[in-house]
Amino acid sequence: MTSTLLSARFWICGPVCFLLAVIVMLGMALWFPVGAADINNIVIPLVLFPALWAGIFFFAYLEPRLMRVCFVYALLGFPNTALIAARFWF
Amino acid sequence: MALDQRKTKALVALHGWSAVFLGLLLYAVVITGAAAVFEEEIRHWSIGTVANQSPFSLPIDKMLRAEAAGVNPEHLEEVTLSTSASGYLGAFFHTHVKAADGQIEEYGERVVLDPATAQVVERRTGTVTELFQQDNPGALAQFIVSIHTELHLPRPWGLMLTGILGLVLLVSAISGFLIHGHLFKEAFTLRRGQNTLVNKRDLHSLAGSWGLPFAFVLAFTGSFFSFAGAFGIPAMAIVAFGGDQEAMIRTLIDQPAVESATPGPAANLDTVIADATRRSGAAPVFASISAWGEQGSRITVFTPASGHRLTGQQFEYSGNTGTFQREKPALGKAPSAGATAVSLMGPLHFGNFAGLLSKLVWGALAFALCYVVITGFNLWLQRRAGEAGWDWLHRSLLGVGYGIPIAMLASSLAYFTAPVLGLQSHVAVPWSFVIVGIAVLAWSFTSPELVRLNQQLFYLCALFCLLSPAARLATGGIGWLGAIQQGNLAVPMLDTSLLMMATFLVFRAARQSRHADRSGGQDGQELVMAAARAGQQR
Numbered sequence: 001m002t003s004t005l006l007s008a009r010f011w012i013c014g015p016v017c018f019l020l021a022v023i024v025m026l027g028m029a030l031w032f033p034v035g036a037a038d039i040n041n042i043v044i045p046l047v048l049f050p051a052l053w054a055g056i057f058f059f060a061y062l063e064p065r066l067m068r069v070c071f072v073y074a075l076l077g078f079p080n081t082a083l084i085a086a087r088f089w090f
Numbered sequence: 091m092a093l094d095q096r097k098t099k100a101l102v103a104l105h106g107w108s109a110v111f112l113g114l115l116l117y118a119v120v121i122t123g124a125a126a127v128f129e130e131e132i133r134h135w136s137i138g139t140v141a142n143q144s145p146f147s148l149p150i151d152k153m154l155r156a157e158a159a160g161v162n163p164e165h166l167e168e169v170t171l172s173t174s175a176s177g178y179l180g181a182f183f184h185t186h187v188k189a190a191d192g193q194i195e196e197y198g199e200r201v202v203l204d205p206a207t208a209q210v211v212e213r214r215t216g217t218v219t220e221l222f223q224q225d226n227p228g229a230l231a232q233f234i235v236s237i238h239t240e241l242h243l244p245r246p247w248g249l250m251l252t253g254i255l256g257l258v259l260l261v262s263a264i265s266g267f268l269i270h271g272h273l274f275k276e277a278f279t280l281r282r283g284q285n286t287l288v289n290k291r292d293l294h295s296l297a298g299s300w301g302l303p304f305a306f307v308l309a310f311t312g313s314f315f316s317f318a319g320a321f322g323i324p325a326m327a328i329v330a331f332g333g334d335q336e337a338m339i340r341t342l343i344d345q346p347a348v349e350s351a352t353p354g355p356a357a358n359l360d361t362v363i364a365d366a367t368r369r370s371g372a373a374p375v376f377a378s379i380s381a382w383g384e385q386g387s388r389i390t391v392f393t394p395a396s397g398h399r400l401t402g403q404q405f406e407y408s409g410n411t412g413t414f415q416r417e418k419p420a421l422g423k424a425p426s427a428g429a430t431a432v433s434l435m436g437p438l439h440f441g442n443f444a445g446l447l448s449k450l451v452w453g454a455l456a457f458a459l460c461y462v463v464i465t466g467f468n469l470w471l472q473r474r475a476g477e478a479g480w481d482w483l484h485r486s487l488l489g490v491g492y493g494i495p496i497a498m499l500a501s502s503l504a505y506f507t508a509p510v511l512g513l514q515s516h517v518a519v520p521w522s523f524v525i526v527g528i529a530v531l532a533w534s535f536t537s538p539e540l541v542r543l544n545q546q547l548f549y550l551c552a553l554f555c556l557l558s559p560a561a562r563l564a565t566g567g568i569g570w571l572g573a574i575q576q577g578n579l580a581v582p583m584l585d586t587s588l589l590m591m592a593t594f595l596v597f598r599a600a601r602q603s604r605h606a607d608r609s610g611g612q613d614g615q616e617l618v619m620a621a622a623r624a625g626q627q628r
Contacts, residue, residue, distance in 0.1 A: 022325070029330040037422025037429060039342055042330055046322045047431045050313040054260050061104065062097050084329055 141177020
């Protein structure tokens with residue numbers, strides 16, 4: 001159990017994966033098309049959240065190269081975090 | 091789908107360990123969900139005397155006008171009208187206030203009216219939580235739903251936990267799909283005459299293969315409901331609406347706030363409801379009036395799914411003249427992919443899109459999913475039969491596996507006996523669940539002999555199955571003939587199901603007992619008992 005908790009993949013597949021899925025969901029509220037009803041940017045990310053999480057989780061769990069996982073995480077995480085930050089600070 | 095050996099091994103480990111850590115909680119959510127599918131039937135069974143006529147099909151306008159004249163004018167900001175199984179109309183005259191935790195909550199006066207006699211049945215003031223959590227007649231059905239959706243834990247923690255369990259189910263379903271490469275073949279494979287482990291693996295794979303699409307749908311829709319309620323909607327409101335949750339809700343339901351404080355005429359509600367009934371073909375189940383008696387007032391009438399429709403409809407009327415404005419989409423100001431996706435989530439999760447038939451299918455599939463969870467545990471335990479340190483899991487499996495159904499039955503027993511004992515049903519029902527659940531779990535951990543415990547729990551479950559309908563009848567519940575005459579088929583249906591279940595459990599326990607005597611405990615067909623024996627062997 002101790003070795004599991006010390007493993008980087010445990011943290012990447014666990015809390016970091018969940019946080020990343022939340023960040024992407026929130027970021028989508030700002031870049032996803034609103035649609036004719038003005039609600040798609042809110043509703044679609046909420047509906048897709050379980051799929052987002054599952055996609056990220058299985059990729060992180062099955063990809064043997066951890067660096068590649070970190071790269072994809074950064075690719076998804078940074079733009080969405082920047083968008084959310086810009087919404088509040090600018 | 092072909093996976094390399096490393097990935098297959100990793101997925102098998104994930105499939106097993108995710109279930110070992112959270113499988114019992116997942117079982118709790120799924121088995122309570124199997125019961126929650128029949129919420130309406132449980133409500134009708136527990137209340138007994140139900141109206142076969144919707145209160146919306148009777149004149150209500152005059153009564154509501156009289157009530158509206160007497161309430162605090164601030165509470166006319168919004169009025170919601172709902173129905174009850176007893177045929178009463180609940181009118182909640184309310185405004186919106188900020189609760190201690192910063193959340194916006196409805197506060198006002200709730201009046202329960204009997205349109206048949208034009209009498210006021212009940213009148214209370216409070217927040218929506220205070221008013222609706224103390225629903226004594228509906229306490230049993232409400233509790234079963236609450237234990238499924240939030241494990242009866244405070245918000246948002248209960249929702250967060252069930253959301254995580256939904257994700258665990260999603261992991262199990264996807265990993266199960268990937269590791270069982272010959273899914274179609276496994277859905278039809280049951281090798282009889284093989285050794286018991288192979289046979290049990292076949293049973294697990296067979297039930298799992300058939301239940302896989304259903305498990306995926308349940309997991310996806312369930313985690314959506316939990317996470318959206320727990321943090322999704324508030325978090326989206328922060329990002330997209332600067333934290334104004336009310337503004338986001340108004341955008342989603344397309345109901346801009348009515349700012350006018352100019353008095354205006356109030357439309358005749360009977361005319362509006364008759365028009366909505368004609369348009370949808372079914373009596374409404376809910377209606378909402380914003381800014382009653384003011385210029386710009388609106389009435390929205392909600393009708394249930396009927397005919398070929400999977401979802402209900404919403405009709406909007408002028409609250410001043412009663413003229414029809416439009417059929418509203420489920421969300422937003424115009425039809426959209428988002429609104430369609432959200433409106434499909436409910437029917438897919440609750441299985442209520444084709445009446446009792448679809449509910450029976452959903453309930454059966456949920457029971458099959460419980461079977462997959464339990465057999466998965468047994469396979470895991472049997473493979474580790476020689477290893478030390480798994481006794482706690484055997485005992486937990488017995489305690490939770492039997493404890494939750496027994497506790498649910500105990501809560502129904504408490505519901506019927508509470509009024510006789512002078513207790514409030516909404517208090518007695520959850521407490522009886524907790525006390526009986528803990529007692530069964532404690533018994534599982536202290537019983538010296540697991541094989542005998544397994545049989546005793548079977549008999550206890552059967553006893554509670556018999557006691558529930560008996561208590562219902564003994565405390566003045568309606569008889570079968572009277573219920574059928576009223577059109578309340580839930581009473582004979584649930585009573586019969588419980589009696590059949592009790593008979594099945596008694597026969598099953600007796601068969602186990604004969605098997606154990608004959609084979610010395612090595613060849614039992616019962617999976618839970620086999621796991622228990624594996625623990626005994628050490």
